[in-house]
Amino acid sequence: MEREVRVRFAPSPTGPLHIGGVRTALYNYLLARKLGGKMLLRIEDTDQNRFVPGAEDYIRQSLEWCGITLDESPWTETPGPHAPYRQSERKPMYLQYAQQLLDSGHAYYAFDTPEELDAMRARLTAAKVPNPQYNSITRAQMRNSLTLPEDEVKQLLDNNTPYVIRLKVPRKEEIRFNDLIRGWVVVHSSSVDDKVLMKSDGMPTYHLANIVDDHLMEITHVIRGEEWLPSAPLHVLLYRYFGWESTMPQFAHLPLLLKPDGTGKLSKRDGDRLGFPVFPLEWHGKDAETGEPTVSSGYRESGYLPEAFINFLAFLGWNPGTQQELFTMDDLIATFSIERVSKSPARFDQNKVRWYNEQYLRAKPDSELAQYLLDALKEQGVEVSANKAEQIAALVKERATFPADLAKEAQLFFHRPTSYDEQVISKKWNAQVAGALQEFALALPATADSTPEGIKALLTQVLERQGIKIGQVLQALRVAVTGAAAGPDLMAIMSILGPEETAQRLNLAIDQLAAQASA
RNA sequence: GGUCCGUUCGUCUAGGGGUUAGGACAGUAGAUUUUCAUUCUACCAACAGGGGUUCGAUUCCCCUACGGACUACCA
Numbered sequence: 216m217e218r219e220v221r222v223r224f225a226p227s228p229t230g231p232l233h234i235g236g237v238r239t240a241l242y243n244y245l246l247a248r249k250l251g252g253k254m255l256l257r258i259e260d261t262d263q264n265r266f267v268p269g270a271e272d273y274i275r276q277s278l279e280w281c282g283i284t285l286d287e288s289p290w291t292e293t294p295g296p297h298a299p300y301r302q303s304e305r306k307p308m309y310l311q312y313a314q315q316l317l318d319s320g321h322a323y324y325a326f327d328t329p330e331e332l333d334a335m336r337a338r339l340t341a342a343k344v345p346n347p348q349y350n351s352i353t354r355a356q357m358r359n360s361l362t363l364p365e366d367e368v369k370q371l372l373d374n375n376t377p378y379v380i381r382l383k384v385p386r387k388e389e390i391r392f393n394d395l396i397r398g399w400v401v402v403h404s405s406s407v408d409d410k411v412l413m414k415s416d417g418m419p420t421y422h423l424a425n426i427v428d429d430h431l432m433e434i435t436h437v438i439r440g441e442e443w444l445p446s447a448p449l450h451v452l453l454y455r456y457f458g459w460e461s462t463m464p465q466f467a468h469l470p471l472l473l474k475p476d477g478t479g480k481l482s483k484r485d486g487d488r489l490g491f492p493v494f495p496l497e498w499h500g501k502d503a504e505t506g507e508p509t510v511s512s513g514y515r516e517s518g519y520l521p522e523a524f525i526n527f528l529a530f531l532g533w534n535p536g537t538q539q540e541l542f543t544m545d546d547l548i549a550t551f552s553i554e555r556v557s558k559s560p561a562r563f564d565q566n567k568v569r570w571y572n573e574q575y576l577r578a579k580p581d582s583e584l585a586q587y588l589l590d591a592l593k594e595q596g597v598e599v600s601a602n603k604a605e606q607i608a609a610l611v612k613e614r615a616t617f618p619a620d621l622a623k624e625a626q627l628f629f630h631r632p633t634s635y636d637e638q639v640i641s642k643k644w645n646a647q648v649a650g651a652l653q654e655f656a657l658a659l660p661a662t663a664d665s666t667p668e669g670i671k672a673l674l675t676q677v678l679e680r681q682g683i684k685i686g687q688v689l690q691a692l693r694v695a696v697t698g699a700a701a702g703p704d705l706m707a708i709m710s711i712l713g714p715e716e717t718a719q720r721l722n723l724a725i726d727q728l729a730a731q732a733s734a
Numbered sequence: 735g736g737u738c739c740g741u742u743c744g745u746c747u748a749g750g751g752g753u754u755a756g757g758a759c760a761g762u763a764g765a766u767u768u769u770c771a772u773u774c775u776a777c778c779a780a781c782a783g784g785g786g787u788u789c790g791a792u793u794c795c796c797c798u799a800c801g802g803a804c805u806a807c808c809a
Contacts, residue, residue, distance in 0.1 A: 227809050262808055329807080346736045348805075379807050397739070406737045406805090414807040421809050445738055445804040470740080471802070480803075527746095530758090534747060538757050557747075560802065564745045567759045577772090613772045639769090686768050693769065701770030 218462070220252025222436045224278075225425065227259045228270035230483050231498035231511065232277050234563075235440065235472040238528045242469065243438045244283045245529070245551040252435070255287035257428060258301040261418045267500075277495040280521050282544050287432075297432045302424045309419040312427050312457070313380045313412050321456040322412060324378045325349075325359040326371055348408035351386035380413040382422075382452070390448040395436075395467035395553045402448040410449055422446065426453040429464055438467045438553070441560075442480070467553050470532050475563040487512055491565045495524065514568075518617030523571040531561045541574060573616050584608035584621060591622035597629045606711050610703050624703070628711060631720055632698025639700045640728065643691040649725050651681045651688055652695060656721035659714040667706035670714070695724035 224240040226232060232240075240256075247254035256278075258271060275290055287295035299305055316322035327335070332349070335357065339347030347353075354361060359381070360368045371378070388404040412423040419427070429437065447466055454463040471480040475489060485493050497513035514524050526542050534557075535542070535550045542550065576584075585605035592599055599607075611624040655677045662673050674692075678685055693705050696717060702708065709717045 225809090229809075259809065265808065325807095332807090340735095343735085346805080348736095377807090381807095400738075402738065408805080411807050416807075418807090420807070425809090440803090441739070442803055442809090448738095468739085473802080475745085479801095530746065532746090536748070538748085540758055559740055561747090562745065564759065567746065570759055573772095614770080684768095689768060699770090703771080704767080705769080 218433070218435050220247060220250040220435050221255065221433050222247045222252065222438060223255045223257050223429070223432065223434050225257045225259050225428075225439075226274050227262070227265065228267060228274065229262075229265045230267050230270055230500065231494045231496070232274050233481060233483050233485075233493045234495065234514075234528060235481055237277060237281060237495055238472065238531060239438065239440055239469060240278060240283055241281070241525065241528055242533070242551075242553070242556070243436075245547055246436060246438065246553060247286075248548040249551050253286040254284070255295070255297075255432060255434075256285045256289070256300065257432070258289055258303075259421060259424065260301060260303045261414075261421060261424050263303070263416075263418070269499075273496065273498065280495060280515055281525055282521055302419070302428065305424070305428065306418060308431075309424055309427060310413065310417070313419070313423060316382065316412070316456055317380065319456065320383070322380050322382050323354075323360045324368060324372070325354075325357060325381045325409075325411075326363075326376055326378050327357050327359070328377075331358070346406060349381065350384060350405070350408045354381075354383075354409055377415040379411045379415050381409040382412055382449070382456075384409050384449075384452065390451055392447060392451050392466060394444075394447075395465055396470075396556050397444075397468060397558060400444070400447065402445075404448070404452075407449050407452070410446075422449060422453065426450055426457070430454075430457070430459050430462070433462075434464045436467060436553075437464045438469065441468045441471050444468045467556070469556060470558060471560040472531060473560050473562045475565070480560075481563070489563075491563070491568075492517055518619050519568065519572050520575045520618075523568065523575040526575070527568045527571045531563075532557050541571075569616055576615055576618065577612055579612075581605045581609045581612070584612055584618075587618050588621050588625060591619070592625065592629070595622075599629075603628075603711065606707075610707050610711070614703065627697045627699070627702065627708070631723060632694075632696075635698050635724065635728065636694045636700040639690050639694045643687070643694075644728060647681075647683065648688050648691045649728070651678055651683050652692060652721050653725055654681060655692075656718040656725075659718040659721075662714050665710055665714050667704070667710040670709050670717075671706045692721075695728075696720050 222243040224243050226236055244254050246252070260266060278285065285291075287297065287300065289300040313322060317324075335349070335353060336347050339353065349357065356362075361383070363371070384407050385404050389401055390404055390407070391399055391401045394400050410422050411420050413419055447468070451463070454460050473479065474481050474485060481493060483493070492512045492514050494511055494513045495515060497516040498511040500509050500511065501507065502509050515521070522543060525544060525547070529542065529547050529551075530540075533551070533555055536555060582605055585601060585608045588604045588608050589599065589601065592604070607625050607628055608621060611621055614624055615621050655674055658673055658677055662669060664670075664672070675685060678688065689705065690700070693702065694700060696705070696709060696712070712720070
């Protein structure tokens, strides 16, 4: 029988999720939805020292904002079938599995102190051992249940001597597994060390907890970052020793997201140093050294639409093989396949995210943009009708990258010019132009047709009477009405402003500029 | 250092033994807009290097270089 597809995203609550983590969650989600499976989230908080308050909630909100929904997680109203979904809450379960390995001879107790471990590494390094590690060779010189007499081990245990449980990795063995993205990966066991499975505080390490939980939670595909590739052989070994090989999940190690500037993988610490957000949501943290509060910007607060952010992120390391660039989440679900994830790492492109945002912003219905505008303007104490807001939104959206640009561009409708573009004035403003505009202002209130076309017709009419070409006045007219040399279509602006307001602005400009000239 | 992974335009990438090596973003130029932006059109621009294999390699193999990850009682 085919197993139901079950994937998981398993972050540690050690800080804000960065975009690489979001992408991992996204690919997991896409595969689950595509294959009609389940998407779960498990909090991997086995390291109490690195716990950061608020991080878990941040992860939750980030995924919510992105539209990545979870079928099983610590946050559901009724506990899921494999609850709890926080490893710290699962702590009591792990020891029995470590015990199983102990019993079958695949794990052993180690009593070495940190100092002894340091000394061992120092010794090996000094001896120019190419790969200093606790392994099949060096464990013979250490204090563990393999080297110590049985009764001494028992005594140490009885005396509550701190110990860890280590995996007994075989000396000579080829470990291989088929990665969905990379193909066959082969690693020799001699390069894998005797990893700690249970820490002296009674908590499992990532490696143990991860394998046990993935098995218990019936995970079928492990999709995670490439940083886990080197420890995958260890995980394969664990599945084998537990006797779970037949249901071992398929692995897919995603290429890393690189820093756009220098080198190395993108990390949480990059924060705003790069000039663009690396976090989905704004994060309020503390400086590691000084403890000073810090703020790292987020895509959401910077004005990115989740659809754009997701579309962009999906394309960083994956593509559909067609020329389509714009994908909604549903499109992504329909098209996604793990085989089309690329092997090589990707660098960030700010221009491309901006472009995506423009695309999605413009695709939004004017009514929705108008609603945003209404809210933004209200905050500034400006009241507008829904109808007018929609007209403005429609006019202005082609010039916007972010929603906030809409409000910025809309300002000219609610604030009369306080100054006039000097270059245009000095070049284009003269008595004749002023006269013509005065005539236009005079004719405006009487017009029956205040559509952009109607206003243009009126303007043309007035100018013809004056014997002036439209080209001579248009720039001056724009500056008189808006104060600025550039902006949206002038006829549309005047239409939205209305004949009355336009006329008043014109008269104001004529007065002010005349006063300026005589001063 | 060791192990593993990777390498096509500036960036994200398509392709794959025989192609004018395709698209998108960015950039440049032109057209439209008597403004800016938008839009449209065009241009610019890449198979890391060296050996094989082959009639023929950017594609397959090997080596080198470069980049990256990992190398904790962190995940």
